[in-house]
Amino acid sequence: MSWDLLTDSGWGNRESRRFPRPTRVMLVLTNYVLTMTVLAYAALVRDGSTTIYLDPFAELGNLIFGTGLLAAAVVAVLDSAWRDRPI
Secondary structure, three states: OHHHHHHOOHHHOOOOOOOOHHHHHHHHHHHHHHHHHHHHHHHHOOOOOOOOOOHHHHHHHHHHHHHHHHHHHHHHHHHHHHHOOOO
C-alpha cells in the first residue's frame, strides 16, 4: 500500500485547469485514507462470531441518497419546464 502510494500516484502530480495540482493531491490522499480505513475495518471484524448487519446502513443510504436524487430530478424537471427547454 505504501509502495503504491509513493510510486503509482503520477496522475496526481499533473495539473489541469479543471483539477489543479492541490486538488489532485487531496484526491490521491483521500483515496488512500479511505482504502486504509476499509482495510483496517475489515481486519478488525475478522472475528467469526461477530455478525455484521448491513441492512440498516443500506436503508439509511436509500433514504438519504434516494431522497436527494429524487429532489434533484424534480428540480431539474421544474427548471426545464420553467425555462421551456428540453431536459
